[in-house]
Amino acid sequence: ALENGFAFEVGTCATLLESLCLDARGNEASTLMAKLLTNENIPDTTCNMVLSSLCRSGEACSAFKLWKDILRFKLLSSDCLQVLLDGLCKEGRLGYANQVYMDMLSRGHVPGIGIHGALLDGFCRAGNFDEAYKVLSEMVDKGCAPNADVFNSLIHGLSKAGKMSKAVQALEKMEEADCLPTNFTFVSLINGFCKVELPEGALMMLKKMLERGFAPDVSTYGSLIVTLCKLKKADVGYNLFQEVKQKGYVPPITSLNALVGGLCEVAKVTEAYTLLVEMHDMGLKPSKSLCEMVSKSLKEHGRCHDASKLLEVFQAQLS
Numbered sequence: 001a002l003e004n005g006f007a008f009e010v011g012t013c014a015t016l017l018e019s020l021c022l023d024a025r026g027n028e029a030s031t032l033m034a035k036l037l038t039n040e041n042i043p044d045t046t047c048n049m050v051l052s053s054l055c056r057s058g059e060a061c062s063a064f065k066l067w068k069d070i071l072r073f074k075l076l077s078s079d080c081l082q083v084l085l086d087g088l089c090k091e092g093r094l095g096y097a098n099q100v101y102m103d104m105l106s107r108g109h110v111p112g113i114g115i116h117g118a119l120l121d122g123f124c125r126a127g128n129f130d131e132a133y134k135v136l137s138e139m140v141d142k143g144c145a146p147n148a149d150v151f152n153s154l155i156h157g158l159s160k161a162g163k164m165s166k167a168v169q170a171l172e173k174m175e176e177a178d179c180l181p182t183n184f185t186f187v188s189l190i191n192g193f194c195k196v197e198l199p200e201g202a203l204m205m206l207k208k209m210l211e212r213g214f215a216p217d218v219s220t221y222g223s224l225i226v227t228l229c230k231l232k233k234a235d236v237g238y239n240l241f242q243e244v245k246q247k248g249y250v251p252p253i254t255s256l257n258a259l260v261g262g263l264c265e266v267a268k269v270t271e272a273y274t275l276l277v278e279m280h281d282m283g284l285k286p287s288k289s290l291c292e293m294v295s296k297s298l299k300e301h302g303r304c305h306d307a308s309k310l311l312e313v314f315q316a317q318l319s
Contacts, residue, residue, distance in 0.1 A: 002035055014046040026053030030066050037073045048080045055087025063087055064096045075107060082114045089122025097122055113139070117150045124157025129166070132157065146177060152184050159192025164201060167192055183214045190220055194227040199236070202227065218244070222255035234262030238271050253284050260290055264297045273298060273306060280313055 001008075013036050020029035029050045036042055047070060054063035063084055070076060081104055088097040101119060104111060116139045123132035132154060139146055151174040158167035167189060174181060186209035193202035202224050209216060221244045228237035237259050244251055251259075256279055263272035272294050279286055291314045298307040 010043065014043055017042070017046050018049050021049045021053035024053070024057065026050065026057050026059060027062065030054060030062055033066065034069050037069060044077045044080055047076055048083055051080060051087070052083050055083060055090075058091065060084070060087035060091045060093055061096070064093070064100070067100070078104070078109055078112060078115065081109070082118060085115060086118040089118050089125065092122070092126055094122050094126060094128070110142070111144075113144050113147060113150065116144060117147070117153065120150055121153040124153050127157070127161055129158065129161075129163070146179065148174070148179055148182050148185070151179055152182065152188070155185055156188040159188045159195075162192065162196045164192050164196055164198065181212070183209070186214060187216065187220050190216070191223060194223045197227060197231060199224065199228050199231060199233060218249050218251055221249065222251040225251060225255045226258045229258045229262030232262070232266055234259060234266050235268055238263060238268065238275070241275070250282065253279075256284065257286060257290055260286065261293060264293050269294070269297045269301050269303070273310065276310070277313065286314070
């Protein structure tokens with residue numbers, strides 16, 4: 001119909017484009033939209049949907065090219081541009097994202113918290129924290145108060161990169177701005193401290209987290225227990241395990257295996273033996289090498305009877 005020169009009402013065009021997007025056919029919607037742009041009748045909501053569809057399917061570059069085409073005929077709203085910026089930043093296309101941002105400024109757009117947040121998150125994902133801090137400063141200068149999502153992006157990025165002193169400073173700035181930390185804030189910090197093998201910092205954040213009424217997930221506890229064991233602090237890890245057990249959680253078997261081995265290394269044989277039996281009672285299957293390690297430790301401490309008993313309990317695993 002288009003090839004024969006027919007023109008369609010805006011409702012018809014929008015319906016077809018939106019239907020293609022709902023059917024995950026963003027590229028076809030993009031191609032068709034490029035043909036329809038000369039009619040200057042595509043509403044912002046439809047543009048938003050097409051750009052979103054492309055970004056969701058990992059085609060943020062195609063969305064960027066479509067945005068360039070759209071600019072020849074009309075300007076998009078801040079909502080549409082936020083969708084595009086977010087998609088580009090998530091794919092690490094920061095050069096393109098910056099072009100969109102600068103174009104917004106040149107046309108008199110006043111970027112809101114969503115635009116700034118998407119850009120800051122993109123820089124954090126790329127490990128470019130200098131630029132991330134610049135965005136944060138721009139937000140404050142323009143009277144746009146950062147929210148929890150913005151601070152969480154910064155804290156998560158810094159923690160993932162092992163920059164824990166700066167991550168803690170960001171937490172302090174977050175609280176100074178009367179912005180309450182979330183469960184995600186503390187989990188990011190705990191995992192970051194575990195990554196750089198500073199369990200004291202992780203335990204401090206765990207304490208703060210519990211005081212605020214948050215509930216860490218099992219994997220967070222497990223990560224902390226493994227870190228403690230690696231640093232020959234399995235006794236602290238065992239106490240943490242007891243706390244977790246009282247809450248009704250069962251840490252992953254990988255962290256329990258690490259805890260049993262760690263307890264043997266620091267001569268906490270009774271605790272290692274007790275935990276191994278507990279694992280058996282819970283239906284978990286420790287490895288053959290772990291059973292043999294505990295058995296050997298028991299024998300070294302003159303507990304041959306317990307060692308024999310252990311081998312009987314775990315005979316199936318050792319056969």
